[in-house]
Amino acid sequence: MDDPTHLANLVHPFTHWWTERVEYHVRIATHTPECKTAREAMPPGLRRHAACRCPSSVEGRAAAVHQAPLGQALRSYSTSGNQHTKGTFTAGARSHKPAGRPPAPLDAANLLAELRADTRATIATMGATPTVPRASLEDDLDALLLAATIAVHSEQHETVTEAGRMLRHHTARARVLLGYDDPRPRRPIPASCGECGGALVLFGHVVRCVGTTTADSCGVAYWPWQWLDAFTGIRQPDHPHMTEVST
DSSP: OOOHHHHHHHHHHHHSOEEEEEEEEEEEEOOOHHHHHHHHTSOHHHHHHOOOOOOEEEEEEEEEEEEOOHHHHHHHHHHHOOTTTSSOOOTTOOTTSOOSOOSSOSHHHHHHHHHHHHHHHHHHHTTOOOOOTTOOHHHHHHHHHHHHHHHHHTTOHHHHHHHHHHHHHHHHHHHHHTTSSOOSOEEEEEEEETTTOOEEEEETTEEEEEEOSSSOOOOOEEOHHHHHHHHTTSSOSSOSSEEEOOO
């Protein structure tokens, strides 16, 4: 899209706190009458930790979580590193001798450098003057938005569209690196979102809406118990959560 407002929405997660829709599972037990009677006779402390074999079901829940700006998170990652990726050891090495790797991960530093270089190159392509070399990432992105606004008035729509592709590319890389998204391959699904009509992609075992070429994702996710029957033909094509796409 060549809309500066759409570009601003892509820049926002890098420079400001943003809200992430986090989904998780909760196991709900359905206690039988015999189990309920036995649990009521227990002291409260024991009742809380008592285990039983009553049937249970898994329910999907969602919550809004405030996340730090991606730029800030990447700088923190490049400085301190991810605790789960540090301190690896080579097979057969002595226990006190770590594997050969830099003192801090370079992935985040490289991503920040590439984002800044691409942002400054895009600003120059729009005919504007890039920021000074010592400017921060936030300054570069603000300059990009200003240059994009001027470029739209100058009929440089393709340049603004390309800037959006560049930001989406680096956003996707940052989200995978920081652990927000699953790094496994994404597989397109032959159906469309029942909420906004956007395309659907399989992330691991969850189908997510990724939006359309002209609109961002609505944020809807479909869990296995919602979409498996749609692809086995049980409730297709009048499935309440998805719309069949004819091929």
